[in-house]
Every structure is written in structure tokens, then in C-alpha cells.
Amino acid sequence: MDLAQDVQLEMFRAMLLSRRLDERAWVLHRQGKIAFHISGIGHEAAQVGAVFAIRRGYDWVSPYYRDLAILLAVGMTPAEFVMGMMGKRGDPTSGGRQMPSHWSLKRANVISHSAPVATQSPHATGIGLAIKLRGDDRVVLTTVGEGATSQGEWYEAVNFAAVLQVPVVFVVQNNMYAISETPDMQMAIKSVAEKACGLGVPGISVDGTDVFAVYRACQEAVDRARQGGGPSLIEARTYRMTPHSSDDDDRTYRSREEVEEHKKSDPVLVAKRQLEERAILTEKAYAEMDAQIKAEVEEAVRQAEQAPYPEAEEALHPVYAEEIRLAEASHA
Amino acid sequence: MARITMREAISQALWEEMERDPKVFIQGEEVGVWGGSYAVTRGFYDHFGGERVRDTPISESAIIGSAIGAALTGLRPVAELMTINFAFVAMDHIVNQAAKLHYMFGGQMVLPIVIRAVSGGGRQLAATHSQTPDVIFAHFPGLKVVAPGTPYDAKGLLKSAIRSDDPVLYIEHATLYQMRGEVPDGEYLEPLGKSKIQRPGKDVTIVTYSKGLDLSMKAATELAKDGIEAEIVDLRSLQPLDMEPVYESFKKTNRAVIVEEGWRTFGIGAEISARIYEEAFDYIDAPIVRIGQKQVPLPYNRNLEQMALPQVEDVIKGVKEIV
Ligand SMILES: Cc1ncc(C[n+]2csc(CCOP(=O)(O)OP(=O)(O)O)c2C)c(N)n1
Ligand SMILES: [Mg+2]
Numbered sequence: 001m002d003l004a005q006d007v008q009l010e011m012f013r014a015m016l017l018s019r020r021l022d023e024r025a026w027v028l029h030r031q032g033k034i035a036f037h038i039s040g041i042g043h044e045a046a047q048v049g050a051v052f053a054i055r056r057g058y059d060w061v062s063p064y065y066r067d068l069a070i071l072l073a074v075g076m077t078p079a080e081f082v083m084g085m086m087g088k089r090g091d092p093t094s095g096g097r098q099m100p101s102h103w104s105l106k107r108a109n110v111i112s113h114s115a116p117v118a119t120q121s122p123h124a125t126g127i128g129l130a131i132k133l134r135g136d137d138r139v140v141l142t143t144v145g146e147g148a149t150s151q152g153e154w155y156e157a158v159n160f161a162a163v164l165q166v167p168v169v170f171v172v173q174n175n176m177y178a179i180s181e182t183p184d185m186q187m188a189i190k191s192v193a194e195k196a197c198g199l200g201v202p203g204i205s206v207d208g209t210d211v212f213a214v215y216r217a218c219q220e221a222v223d224r225a226r227q228g229g230g231p232s233l234i235e236a237r238t239y240r241m242t243p244h245s246s247d248d249d250d251r252t253y254r255s256r257e258e259v260e261e262h263k264k265s266d267p268v269l270v271a272k273r274q275l276e277e278r279a280i281l282t283e284k285a286y287a288e289m290d291a292q293i294k295a296e297v298e299e300a301v302r303q304a305e306q307a308p309y310p311e312a313e314e315a316l317h318p319v320y321a322e323e324i325r326l327a328e329a330s331h332a
Numbered sequence: 333m334a335r336i337t338m339r340e341a342i343s344q345a346l347w348e349e350m351e352r353d354p355k356v357f358i359q360g361e362e363v364g365v366w367g368g369s370y371a372v373t374r375g376f377y378d379h380f381g382g383e384r385v386r387d388t389p390i391s392e393s394a395i396i397g398s399a400i401g402a403a404l405t406g407l408r409p410v411a412e413l414m415t416i417n418f419a420f421v422a423m424d425h426i427v428n429q430a431a432k433l434h435y436m437f438g439g440q441m442v443l444p445i446v447i448r449a450v451s452g453g454g455r456q457l458a459a460t461h462s463q464t465p466d467v468i469f470a471h472f473p474g475l476k477v478v479a480p481g482t483p484y485d486a487k488g489l490l491k492s493a494i495r496s497d498d499p500v501l502y503i504e505h506a507t508l509y510q511m512r513g514e515v516p517d518g519e520y521l522e523p524l525g526k527s528k529i530q531r532p533g534k535d536v537t538i539v540t541y542s543k544g545l546d547l548s549m550k551a552a553t554e555l556a557k558d559g560i561e562a563e564i565v566d567l568r569s570l571q572p573l574d575m576e577p578v579y580e581s582f583k584k585t586n587r588a589v590i591v592e593e594g595w596r597t598f599g600i601g602a603e604i605s606a607r608i609y610e611e612a613f614d615y616i617d618a619p620i621v622r623i624g625q626k627q628v629p630l631p632y633n634r635n636l637e638q639m640a641l642p643q644v645e646d647v648i649k650g651v652k653e654i655v
Contacts (some may be wrong), residue, residue, distance in 0.1 A: 035456045035634070087633030096633035099458035115461035116418055117390060150389035151421070178390060180366040186389045253365055315636035319628055 003212070005280050011052055011211055012271050012281065013289060015044035018069035019268050020290075020297050021078050025085055028301070029246045034085040038101050040066040042209075042241035045267030046173045047143075048073060049214025049236070053169075053222045054141050060109045060131075062124040062142035064117070065101040066173065070143070074108040078300030079307075089310040096310045097317065109138075117148035121157035121170065128166030128231070139167040139225040141218075146235070147178025149195065150186045158233060162200045167225035169218060170201075170233045173208065175240035180253040192235040201231050208236030209267040212274065238267065333516055339509040341483035342448075343372050345490035346410065348519065350380055353408060356494060359386040360395055360412030360448075369414045370450060370509055392418045396425040396447060400433070400499075403445040408494060416449035416503065417463050430499040431474030442497040446490075451479070452505040452543055452593055453641055459629035462506075462637075464594035466542070467603075469501050470570035476524055477570040479503035481545030483513035485568055488522030496524060505543045505593075525572035529581070533563035536655050537581040537588045538647070539604050541567040544591040544623075551647035560655050562589075570600065578604065579612050586617035589650045593642060596624035618654035623647055 003011075022041050028034045040047065047069035051061070056074045063070050068081065080092045084103065087096035093104050093112060104112035111127075113120035124142035131138050148154060149172055161168045172192045176183060189195070196203020202224070206217045214236050221232035239262040243250040250259075275281035336344075349356050358373060358380075364387040367374030376385045388395050392413060399409035413419050419426060426447065433443050453462035470477045476498050480486040486504070493500040530545060531552055538548045545566050552562040563581045567573065582588055588608060590601035601622030608620060626640040 087636075094631075096636060097458070097629075097631035099461065099632050102458070114459075115415075115457070116421055147390045150391045152391065152393050153421070179362050181362065181387055181389075185387055252367075310633060310636060312635045312639035315631045315633075315640040316626060316628055317631075 003215070007052070008212075008275060008278070008280055011048050011215070012275055013293070014048045014069060014073050015211060015268050015271055016290065017078070017293050017296070018044050018047070018072055020293050021072070021081060021300070022068055024297050024301060025082075026242070026246070028082070028085065033305075034100070035087075036100060036246055037085065038065045038245040039242040040068040042175060042239050042262070042267065043173055044069045045211035045271060046171070046208040046214055046236035046238050049211045050141055050143065050169070050171045050218045052215055053218035054139060057108050059138050060111070060124075060127045060140040062111050062113065062120040062127065062140060063103065064113055064120060064143050064145065064148070066145070067143055068101070071103050071105065071110065074105065074110060076103065076105055076108070078297055079303040082300050082304035083307055086304055087309065088304060088307045089314070090304075090307045095314060095317070097315070118144055118151040118154040118157070120144070121154045122160065124168050124170070125157045125161040125164070125166060128161055128168040129164055132164070132166050137226055139169060139222050141169050141171065141222075143171045143173055145178060146172055146174035146183055146192050147181065147186050149192055155199070158199045158201060158231065161231040165228070165230035167228075168231040169221045169225055170231060171218065172233070172235045174235050174237050177240050177244070177254075179244045179248065180250075193233060196233040199233070201233050203233040203235070205235040205237060208238035209265045209270050211267060211271050239265070241266065333514045335512050336483055336515050337509060338483045338486050338504070338511045338513075339370065339372055341487040341513075341515055342490055342504060343374070344515075345487045345494075346373065347376070349491055349494045350376070350384065355406065356408045356410065357384040357386065358410045358412065359388050359399065361388055361390055361414055363387060363412050368412065370504070370506070392422040393425060396422040397429065399445050399447075400425060400429050400443060403443050404433070404441050408444045410446045410448060410494060413447060413449040415461060415506075416451040416465060417461055419447075419449055426469070426475070426501070427472050431472045434498065435474060443499045444497050445499045446493045447499070447501045449501065449503055450506050451503045452507060453625075453630045453637060454507045456632055456634055456637060458632040462630040464543075464592070464625065466503050466570060467592070467594055467598075467600050470573070474499070475571060476500040477503065478524060478568065479505070479542040479570065480568060481508070481540075481542050481566055482530070483511065484515050485522055485528070485566075487515055488520050489524065489568065492521045492524050495521075500524070503542065508543060508546065511546065525569045525574055527574040527577040528566050528568055529563065529577060530566045531562065531564040533561035533585070535561045535585055535587070536563070536651050537578065537585045538562050538564045538591060538651070539567065539578055539588060540564065540591040541570065541600075543593045544642075547642060547644050547647050548591050550644045551651065554644070554648055555651055560651060562651060573603075575607055575611070578608070582608055582612050583615045586615050587654050589621045589623060589647065589654070591623045591642065591647055594625055595627055596622050597627060599624055621650040621654055623650050
């Protein structure tokens with residue numbers, strides 16, 4: 001492993017923070033403190049591996065709703081996440097107006113996506129085009145689920161990016177489900193990466209429970225993109241360890257045995273074992289890290305609970321940019 | 333008569349039509365094993381099998397486009413969109429194909445397709461998952477647009493929609509699935525394109541449909557306590573649009589309030605009031621009032637969302653402005 005030890009530890013910590021915060025969100029939902037949660041549990045390796053391959057805060061990110069670990073890694077604070085879940089005014093995306101987990105964070109070049117899946121993919125291509133036109137050296141990381149690759153606009157986005165040779169890395173987080181539907185109901189091929197050859201981009205499939213494998217694959221794609229080599233498609237194979245969302249009951253379509261079986265390759269455990277084998281992490285250091293993260297999560301929840309809700313009238317936030325400018329002018 | 337929910341009424345209509353006509357089949361995301369995103373087709377997969385209750389990839393354009401193809405051969409597909417917001421992904425097939433093919437084929441082929449879609453806000457699903465864009469579909473000649481507000485109508489209208497040789501967009505409101513109402517035990521059909529008086533009254537005419545009916549009925553109960561008797565005309569179908577009951581009622585009350593959940597701008601209220609103006613000008617005794625959503629995308633936070641959506645109080649206030 002060519003990654004410095006402290007970077008490996010930092011990646012592990014990013015995964016663990018995302019996991020603990022995500023678990024806390026489920027508790028908040030059970031307590032009736034948030035209305036909805038869509039979880040990234042099981043996706044931490046795919047996300048952290050991908051986001052550590054870019055220049056965080058410099059490159060662009062066009063994420064999807066499970067990408068909590070990506071957002072934390074580019075600088076969204078845990079308290080900001082919880083405020084978004086609660087629809088508080090301090091929600092950095094839009095003060096409680098946008099759906100939770102449909103983040104945008106201008107200070108880290110993160111754009112929000114919409115409810116229809118895969119709409120972020122053509123946006124990523126457009127950002128790639130802009131990068132090329134402006135002549136800077138940024139890249140775009142964009143993510144999507146495997147089910148969303150059944151959308152016409154996903155193909156259009158990748159095809160367009162391939163034709164234009166723009167610096168976009170398309171990461172598909174294949175978690176074996178799209179709500180209840182399995183990948184064989186979405187596609188007649190075994191791996192999403194096979195879609196790449198028909199579109200003329202390099203495509204590879206990696207073990208999405210291995211953060212370092214994902215990192216290596218993404219690093220290569222990011223380097224190529226930055227050097228003008230065009231877009232890539234990476235499938236990270238993982239498993240959705242939770243129901244689709246807080247509105248779903250996954251017991252109606254998959255067995256508990258199946259879920260338990262996949263917990264053996266829980267990406268957080270996989271990474272922990274790897275670091276232990278490499279003598280980078282001890283059980284004691286892990287326990288300390290975990291305790292510290294849990295305290296950080298509790299502090300975030302406390303802050304978010306104390307933060308104010310928006311006034312009902314804030315629903316009327318200007319829809320047009322020019323109204324905003326007028327409103328600002330009238331304040332002066 | 334049985335008191336059943338809107339969900340059960342829709343489900344019964346589908347079930348009965350599937351049993352009656354082997355040419356009817358269902359396709360959409362999560363309609364089979366999962367039973368539909370609002371559980372309308374629960375149990376269908378086991379009974380009718382995966383060939384007739386087909387789970388599809390997340391490909392709205394292909395769901396509608398392939399339903400059109402199958403319908404052109406004489407089958408009767410019922411294509412489900414998880415929400416009407418995803419209709420925009422399939423808009424070309426709905427607007428450029430479904431609405432126009434009968435005309436463009438010179439009537440040689442018919443297009444007996446039903447598109448079921450969940451519309452409406454109020455469930456904290458935010459801007460791109462909560463729209464009530466029903467009216468825009470009524471803008472295109474060639475589509476029928478049906479949106480029931482009671483279980484009785486939901487069942488009778490869906491059965492007629494499936495038997496119709498024209499493409500029908502059948503709109504179900506996300507917050508009405510639990511609403512209960514009387515439904516006859518045996519088979520019945522309700523005609524497409526007929527408005528219906530849901531509450532008789534003499535002081536003001538409320539014209540509405542779908543969720544707006546629920547708001548208006550509640551408002552009417554409150555208004556009655558103040559001695560105001562509202563007559564409620566439920567359009568049930570936006571295309572074809574049956575205005576006769578509206579004119580009849582208006583000629584009696586001389587006042588109208590139009591209630592829709594969607595945005596007012598270029599909305600149903602605009603159309604209805606223009607027609608009243610054209611056909612019943614001499615009977616107008618007060619300005620026509622339009623109630624609808626605030627002109628913003630629907631926000632997530634519950635208080636903000638409710639602030640933006642029309643409420644029962646808005647209907648009451650609207651009526652009191654002109655009575
Ligand atoms: C265009 C569109 N159709 C349907 C949906 C409803 N929907 C939301 S998430 C989802 C499943 C997506 O599965 P996948 O892309 O594999 O992502 P995952 O949730 O598994 O991470 C569906 C069908 C949607 N959001 N957008
Ligand atoms: Mg998936």
C-alpha cells in the first residue's frame with residue numbers, strides 16, 4: 001500500500017464517522033425527531049475510496065443521496081448534516097427547503113441533485129465541459145446507484161462526456177438493490193462496468209467493500225481525467241445493509257440470512273482488519289477513536305437540536321436569482 | 333355497500349379489470365414483488381404472475397414508450413409512474429407520442445393505455461417529488477386526464493379508463509390513499525369526462541377536484557356553521573372538461589371559488605374562471621376567487637410545506653371574501 005499510514009487512518013476515521021452518524025440518524029428517526037432517512041451504511045468504502053482520490057474542496061462533486069461519507073470528507077460538518085435531517089435553518093443546502101441528503105455545499109464545490117435519479121450525471125458532464133473550456137485542472141466526481149444506470153440520461157451523460165473527453169469520473173455504487181429490485185431486473189449484464197465498452201470509456205469493477213481498492217481505481221481514473229485523458233466508469237460492488245429508506249421494510253423482499261451474510265464483509269470491519277494487519281491500528285486505538293467519534297456525533301446532535309427552525313414564511317424564499325439581489329439591496 | 337379506502341378502491345378496479353380482460357397488464361417500477369410504492373398492487377404478482385404484473389428497470393421513458401408500442405397491437409397496458417414527477421423523464425412519450433398517435437395515424441390505430449401516477453404534496457418529499465402538475469397534462473389535446481377525489485369515483489373511473497380506447501393519465505393524490513368512502517359491492521362504471529355535484533348548496537359554487545375536494549368538503553362543513561351553504565362541483569376529469577354542472581350551479585349561486593392544489597398561475601382556476609366569464613357573464617355577482625399553492629417549489633420542512641400548500645382555512649377565507 002503506497003498510501004501513507006496517517007492517510008490510511010484518516011480514511012478509516014472518515015468511514016467510521018459516517019457510520020456512527022448514519023446510525024444516529026436511524027435513532028433520530030425512531031425517536032420521531034426526523035421525518036426521513038436514506039442511509040449510506042455499507043457504502044462507506046466506496047465513498048471514502050472515491051473522495052480521497054480527488055482534491056477535496058478543489059475538485060467538483062456531483063453526489064447522490066447515500067453519499068454522507070463523501071460530504072463529510074469534503075467538509076460538511078456532522079451538525080450541518082443533522083440540521084439538514086431536521087429541516088433546520090442552518091441546513092447548509094437550503095435552510096430546510098431541500099430534501100435531506102440531497103446536499104449542496106458551494107464552499108466545497110458540491111452540487112445538489114434532484115429526486116429523479118441520475119439527473120446529476122449530465123450535470124457532471126457539463127461541469128467537466130466547463131472545466132475544459134475554462135482551462136483549469138479540476139476533475140468531477142459523480143456518483144449514482146446501479147439502478148439509476150437504467151435511465152436514458154445516465155447513458156446520455158456518459159456518452160456525451162466520452163465524446164467531449166471531459167474530466168469526469170462516474171462512480172456507480174452497486175449495492176445489489178434498487179429499492180426491492182435486484183440488478184438482473186435492471187440490466188442483462190453481470191457488471192455495470194460492462195456498459196463502459198459500448199460508450200467508449202475505460203470501465204472497471206472493484207470490490208466496493210475494500211476502501212483501498214476503490215481508492216486505487218479512482219486515483220487512476222482521476223489522474224487520467226486531470227491529464228486530459230477523459231472520463232472513466234467505475235463500479236464499486238457493495239451491499240445495502242439497511243432498508244432502502246426509513247419508509248421501506250426490506251423484510252418483504254430479502255431474507256435476514258442474506259443481510260447477515262453480507263455483514264461479514266461490512267466495509268468498516270474490512271478496513272479495520274486491513275489496518276490491524278498492517279499494524280496501523282490497534283484495538284485500543286480503535287476504541288479511543290470510536291469513543292471520540294461518538295462524542296463528536298452527540299455534540300453534533302445537541303447543536304442541531306438547539307438550532308432554530310426556519311419561520312414558515314421562509315417557504316417564500318425567492319425563487320429567482322434577481323429577486324434575491326433585490327431583497328439584498330433593500331436591506332442595505 | 334362497503335366503506336373502503338381509496339387505495340382499496342383503486343386496487344379493486346385494477347384487479348377486476350385484470351380478471352375480466354386478459355389483454356390488461358401492469359408495468360412499472362416496484363409494482364410486482366414489492367406491491368407498488370403505495371401498495372396498490374400488493375398481492376397482484378402472486379395472483380396474476382410476473383408476465384402481467386411486470387417490474388421494470390428504472391426507465392420511465394421506456395415504461396411509457398413500450399406501453400405505447402404494446403397498446404398499438406391491441407393490448408391494454410396500465411403503466412405506473414412511482415410519482416408524476418417522474419413523468420417529466422417520459423414527457424416525450426406522453427406528450428409527443430401518446431397524445432398524438434391516434435390523430436397522426438389517421439385513426440387507424442387506437443392507444444388504450446392508462447398511465448397511473450401519484451401526484452401532490454404534503455408528505456415532506458420536497459420540490460422535485462411533491463408537485464401537483466396535473467393541469468399541464470390537460471393542456472395537450474389527445475390525452476384524457478382523470479383525477480378522482482373519492483373512493484367511489486376512483487374505482488368507477490379507473491375501470492372506465494382501462495376500457496377507454498384513448499390514452500388516459502389517471503392521477504392519484506399521495507395523501508388520499510387512506511380516505512374512506514362508500515363503494516357498491518358489484519361492478520359499476522363511472523363515465524370519463526363528467527363533473528359531479530359532491531355537495532349541494534345555494535350560496536357559493538366551489539369548483540375543485542382531487543385533493544381540493546377534500547379541502548373543500550371540510551371547508552363547507554365549517555362554512556355551514558356560519559350559515560353558508562357551498563355547492564361543490566367535482567370536476568373528476570380535467571380533460572375532457574365537463575362545464576355544464578359548473579354553469580348550472582353558478583347560475584344559481586352567482587359566486588365561484590376554484591380550489592386546486594397546484595400553482596394558480598395558468599392553472600385550473602384560470603381556465604374555469606375564463607369559461608364562466610365566457611358562458612355565464614350575466615350571472616357574475618362577485619369576483620371569482622382562485623385558491624392554490626404559493627408560487628414556490630414545495631419545501632421539505634413541514635411548517636414551510638404546509639405554509640406553501642392551500643389549506644382548509646384558505647378555502648373558508650376565499651368563500652367569505654365573496655359571500
Ligand atoms: C426517475 C426516477 N424514477 C424512480 C425513482 C424512485 N426511486 C428512488 S430511489 C430508487 C432506487 C434507486 O436504486 P439505485 O440507483 O440502485 O440506488 P440505491 O438507492 O440502491 O443506492 C428509485 C426507483 C426516482 N427517484 N427517480
Ligand atoms: Mg442500488
